[in-house]
Amino acid sequence: MTATILFATRNPGKHAEFVAAFHKFAPQMSIISLADLDYQIPDCIETGTTFEQNALLKARHTRHHLHENDKNLIIIADDSGMEIDALNGEPGVFTRRWDGREMSDQEIVDYCLKKLENKANRRAQYTTCLVINFPNGREKVIFGKNSGVILIEPREESRLKGMPFRELFFVPELNMMFHEVRELPKLKRNGYLLGHEVAVRECSSIIQKNRHVS
Template identity: 35%
Template sequence: MVKLLVASGNAKKLLELEAVLKESSISGVELLSLKDIAPYPEPVEDGLTFAENALIKARAGVRETGLACIADDSGLAVEALNGMPGVLSARWSGRHGDDQANNDLLLAQMSDIKQRAAAFVSCCALVTPTGEAFTAEGRWEGTVLPEPRGENGFGYDPLFEPEDAPGRSSAELTPEEKNARSHRGQALRRLAPHIAQLAAGA
């Protein structure tokens, strides 16, 4: 059994990875979240890309715990805003992780804009205790809604209408529907073979 640290305290991210491991028939992996280990200082996410920030978080997890670590960096890339909020998605309003403030600011910025194409982008990074590093990216195309809808999900989910689920926001999808489509689910599936190798070598 190999222990794999998921560098997040978000229980929904852990469930997403559990679902991917199950559908990929990968066993022998015990997932741990940041809530399951001794606290360590949060690394500064000063990368200019999702991949750089994901690697910063995954490498910090390995350095602090000695465990293999998987981390993701994700955000909403809005075409009319030149790809922003992008890597600044979680702190778009100036306060990290304030979903309501971030959503309110984005709606205000988009109020007069007719071109509302956007994509959720996620880069997941897996770093092993020996220093091997793998990254994978996923994109989920859609549009920015004029007002929030739905109670599921987090972040910008209530404002995002996926291309492959017209008429609903991603906050109106069930967890299963979202996992099957989402940017993070895509990225995690692309990393699954490397996780399988890790489990096989344990």
């Protein structure tokens, strides 16, 4: 019997993106989202200070609220964001409340550029964290990272609502914005691997080896 995976999101776009990535490595696996359950799981309050903590919180919260007939689902939860070297890994999980209050996209961009004024090191990483939560309580944490730099001036043509770093994060080795790299077919990236793909590949391998764990 093939195990079913529950990806802990209600966002249909995010679910579709994950399914597409996962099925490149394990096309036989069935992957549902929280929206596919016939009952409501309460929103998880993300109180962690790291991507790993938040992903673990989401996975365990989801497991706790599953009905009995869904206890054999394998849960995958994620968290991701930007970490800037010269700012000791800021903003991390605090992007939206970086200066202690709820911020708009433009405020985040302006605040980032202000904090990096006169700093020579503009290196940053986009980090993805996936957590696999098996029915027996076993958990596995997986990371994927992509390095780049924060531009001195934003690329306004790259602006997209809800994604403030889209106009700031640049990949020098490909001379492209990170979002442009993500949109390229894999064969056109000259061997460049997306951290999300690396994490999903490892995730799929672990699940296929342990899919009968209960």
